[in-house]
Amino acid sequence: MNHYEQLVPLHAQSRPVVMDADSGRRDYIVTRALSMHYGERQVLRDISLQVAAGRITALIGPSGVGKSSLLACVNRLTDMLPGAHVNGELRVGGVDASHAATDVIALRRRVGMIFQKPNPFPLSIWNNLAFPLREHGVRAKSQLTEAITTALQEVGLWGEVKDRLHAAALSLSGGQQQRLCMARALALQPEALLMDEPCSALDPIAVGVVEELIARLRGRYTMLIVTHNLAQARRLADDVALLWPRDGAGELVEQGPAAHLFDSPRAAVTAAYLRSERI
Amino acid sequence: MTSWLASISPPSRRDRWLQWCLRATAWVVGGILLFLLLFLLREAWPVLRDVGLMPLFDDPSWHPTEGRYNLLPMLAGTLYAAVGALLIAAPLGWACAAYAVYFAPRRLAAWLQKLIALAAGIPSVVYGLWGLVVLVPLIAAYQPPGASLIAAVLVLAVMILPTIILLTESALRSVPRELLHGAAALGLGQWGSLRRVVVPAARSGLLAAMVLAAARALGETMAVLMVAGNVVQFPATVWDPIRTLSANIALEMAYAMDHHRAALFASGLVLALLVIALMLMAACLHSPCPARESRRGRWA
Numbered sequence: 031m032n033h034y035e036q037l038v039p040l041h042a043q044s045r046p047v048v049m050d051a052d053s054g055r056r057d058y059i060v061t062r063a064l065s066m067h068y069g070e071r072q073v074l075r076d077i078s079l080q081v082a083a084g085r086i087t088a089l090i091g092p093s094g095v096g097k098s099s100l101l102a103c104v105n106r107l108t109d110m111l112p113g114a115h116v117n118g119e120l121r122v123g124g125v126d127a128s129h130a131a132t133d134v135i136a137l138r139r140r141v142g143m144i145f146q147k148p149n150p151f152p153l154s155i156w157n158n159l160a161f162p163l164r165e166h167g168v169r170a171k172s173q174l175t176e177a178i179t180t181a182l183q184e185v186g187l188w189g190e191v192k193d194r195l196h197a198a199a200l201s202l203s204g205g206q207q208q209r210l211c212m213a214r215a216l217a218l219q220p221e222a223l224l225m226d227e228p229c230s231a232l233d234p235i236a237v238g239v240v241e242e243l244i245a246r247l248r249g250r251y252t253m254l255i256v257t258h259n260l261a262q263a264r265r266l267a268d269d270v271a272l273l274w275p276r277d278g279a280g281e282l283v284e285q286g287p288a289a290h291l292f293d294s295p296r297a298a299v300t301a302a303y304l305r306s307e308r309i
Numbered sequence: 310m311t312s313w314l315a316s317i318s319p320p321s322r323r324d325r326w327l328q329w330c331l332r333a334t335a336w337v338v339g340g341i342l343l344f345l346l347l348f349l350l351r352e353a354w355p356v357l358r359d360v361g362l363m364p365l366f367d368d369p370s371w372h373p374t375e376g377r378y379n380l381l382p383m384l385a386g387t388l389y390a391a392v393g394a395l396l397i398a399a400p401l402g403w404a405c406a407a408y409a410v411y412f413a414p415r416r417l418a419a420w421l422q423k424l425i426a427l428a429a430g431i432p433s434v435v436y437g438l439w440g441l442v443v444l445v446p447l448i449a450a451y452q453p454p455g456a457s458l459i460a461a462v463l464v465l466a467v468m469i470l471p472t473i474i475l476l477t478e479s480a481l482r483s484v485p486r487e488l489l490h491g492a493a494a495l496g497l498g499q500w501g502s503l504r505r506v507v508v509p510a511a512r513s514g515l516l517a518a519m520v521l522a523a524a525r526a527l528g529e530t531m532a533v534l535m536v537a538g539n540v541v542q543f544p545a546t547v548w549d550p551i552r553t554l555s556a557n558i559a560l561e562m563a564y565a566m567d568h569h570r571a572a573l574f575a576s577g578l579v580l581a582l583l584v585i586a587l588m589l590m591a592a593c594l595h596s597p598c599p600a601r602e603s604r605r606g607r608w609a
């Protein structure tokens with residue numbers, strides 16, 4: 031089918047290895063044969079990814095392989111990246127999300143995103159949460175207060191900021207800013223969270239706090255977390271998917287439950303990658 | 310970090326030269342400004358000494374040859390024209406800049422930018438000519454005499470529009486991409502993102518654009534002189550002629566003597582202080598008051 035399989039028989043199956051026996055599993059995010067270009071340059075090839083509902087899936091792979099780009103496909107942020115083209119199928123929460131006519135606003139409300147660098151708006155802490163809520167039609171003050179308080183409590187920020195909700199969000203520390211961004215996403219009551227190396231810009235203590243938070247949210251949200259930190263993937267992930275570059279474009283070489291993938295990887299590159307990281 | 314650099318490697322001979330040149334340039338530029346102000350003050354001094362400051366603002370009229378020096382009608386004319394021009398040009402400029410940065414196809418945006426940069430470079434007298442030949446007759450057909458406050462406002466608006474667009478565009482382009490992506494990822498629409506994310510993030514640049522445009526409008530002489538009618542009066546309506554301070558100087562300096570001449574310099578001083586105050590505001594707003602670096606840590 032695609033020439034990579036003809037040339038390099040790395041694995042027997044035509045699809046990336048899916049090690050899944052759990053029959054009760056429901057996939058929240060599914061891509062089929064998804065590929066992506068920036069202009070002429072292909073960065074993702076034939077990605078068929080499944081992200082199980084309510085579980086934490088770590089997306090790992092070397093830097094530049096297209097992990098962030100794949101995340102951007104899922105919430106259609108690709109629509110606003112100049113030169114980005116996506117082909118293939120994308121289903122989110124059982125709904126086809128790969129058409130031009132897809133309601134991306136609704137999609138993005140169901141699928142929140144956390145970025146590598148904390149990106150609070152240059153507004154007050156309160157308005158960082160209130161503004162998106164208002165834009166999505168939450169107008170009543172009592173509802174706003176309720177949603178904001180809950181979200182801030184959920185990320186463990188409430189105690190730290192409750193006395194200065196009207197201070198500038200940018201006056202918070204990096205770790206607090208990242209948790210504020212998570213609260214901002216959670217306030218919209220999404221079903222899934224995409225996280226693009228959410229800890230890579232934080233100091234070790236803040237990393238611990240954010241990781242703990244992610245673990246605490248397990249089961250409540252479907253989470254797809256990009257990390258190039260394998261130790262973090264081990265700590266957090268229920269499932270793991272590995273992207274690996276071939277001819278300049280990222281391919282999904284293996285995905286499955288974290289324990290299987292880390293302990294008995296099926297694909298040779300996975301084994302090699304895990305080994306290289308251990309050294 | 311910079312103090313480290315300084316303490317580890319003492320500045321070489323060449324570095325010292327560079328520092329010296331930069332410092333000298335800064336002092337020369339600052340000195341010229343100071344010299345200009347002192348010069349204005351010296352030339353205006355006779356009238357300030359003999360007549361005083363207050364008569365410049367509460368004499369019955371501007372009849373300088375008869376010892377009446379009220380600048381207020383012209384100060385008002387100057388401010389009305391500048392503020393009116395801003396009121397018209399600012400929304401147009403914002404819309405145009407936002408379109409170019411966020412909505413226009415890449416090719417069109419590049420083309421627009423070149424055109425606008427070109428428009429910003431057109432000498433003001435050309436705008437004046439256009440106003441005189443096209444705009445004033447149009448206005449006169451509707452409401453004579455044509456040469457009026459509204460003509461000055463429109464010509465100034467057209468003139469400062471490119472400045473506003475260029476500066477606003479650069480302010481918008483300096484908004485970090487991550488913020489826009491963050492807004493989009495929350496499912497926010499374009500209007501909401503513009504109003505609540507882009508504007509706060511670009512605020513200092515947007516304000517600076519307004520201030521610089523205002524300064525340009527306040528100081529503009531030639532184009533306004535050609536279309537404003539130059540009658541010294543408080544305009545009752547926008548159709549009335551006005552005279553601005555800068556036009557007044559240009560019109561009367563050629564024959565002014567003694568206190569009349571000094572009064573013109575005084576009006577120049579008022580104008581200069583007005584513009585300098587605006588510029589200082591712009592400078593302060595553009596770099597949102599950085600924490601003062603300690604002297605030791607500076608790279609000079």
Ligand SMILES: Nc1ncnc2c1ncn2[C@@H]1O[C@H](COP(=O)(O)OP(=O)(O)O)[C@@H](O)[C@H]1O
Pocket residue numbers: 068073092093094095096097098099100111112113
């Ligand atoms: N907006 C863009 N335009 C063009 N190329 C891009 C853009 N963003 C990323 N790329 C390229 O696409 C490849 C994948 O990038 P990315 O998805 O950021 O990888 P990762 O997140 O795995 O490090 C990289 O080679 C990068 O240079």
Ligand SMILES: [Mg+2]
Pocket residue numbers: 097098099226
């Ligand atoms: Mg990345």
